[in-house]
Amino acid sequence: METFLPISYLNDFVFCPYSIYLHQVFDNNKEVVYTAKPQQRGKTAHQIIDTQNKPKNNILKGAYVLSNKLGVYGKIDTLYTKKQKLVESKFQIKTIYRGYLYQLWAQYFALTEMGFSIKELNFFSMRERQTIPIKIPGQVEFDELRAHIKKIARFNFESEINVNPVKCQHCIYAALCDKTNLDHVYA
Numbered sequence: 001m002e003t004f005l006p007i008s009y010l011n012d013f014v015f016c017p018y019s020i021y022l023h024q025v026f027d028n029n030k031e032v033v034y035t036a037k038p039q040q041r042g043k044t045a046h047q048i049i050d051t052q053n054k055p056k057n058n059i060l061k062g063a064y065v066l067s068n069k070l071g072v073y074g075k076i077d078t079l080y081t082k083k084q085k086l087v088e089s090k091f092q093i094k095t096i097y098r099g100y101l102y103q104l105w106a107q108y109f110a111l112t113e114m115g116f117s118i119k120e121l122n123f124f125s126m127r128e129r130q131t132i133p134i135k136i137p138g139q140v141e142f143d144e145l146r147a148h149i150k151k152i153a154r155f156n157f158e159s160e161i162n163v164n165p166v167k168c169q170h171c172i173y174a175a176l177c178d179k180t181n182l183d184h185v186y187a
Ligand code: SF4
Pocket: 015, 016, 017, 018, 019, 022, 163, 164, 167, 168, 169, 171, 172, 173, 174, 175, 177, 178, 179, 180
């Protein structure tokens, strides 16, 4: 069986590689379910639309997407099928981190591989109700994304990592993490 990386790992790895390891340890059962689903569902546009996610009013929400070329799968936030617009919402966006872009690019490439046409990409910061347009990625971005995915796939999670206390304080795994004694701000 082919192995696919969750699209969410693309940002998690930029934030802290060790968070992926902890996610696997503490949330392993869910991953088994996730890895099975997109392989059944994600290969063509018709497949995902014909299963749980039928577009309502030309809006497709929370659909699974999969890219065989990149070896990733995940859920999109909102696709406006008629407007050919993909939107990823986050509670608050102060900075467009590279990891955010990797997630959105991966969703875009998966959708186009599945037969969708996308002409517009946006982030949406819910707190400020702000739309942030993102340039459509091309071959340069595809190559960068693929290199990032390969880096994750080959990463030795037992190697030393740089612990950044500022990140730890905003990491949901802080209470479980053996690399820090800090509590996260959500505690
Ligand atoms: S608590 Fe810190 S070191 Fe541990 S996974 Fe989170 S960010 Fe990484």
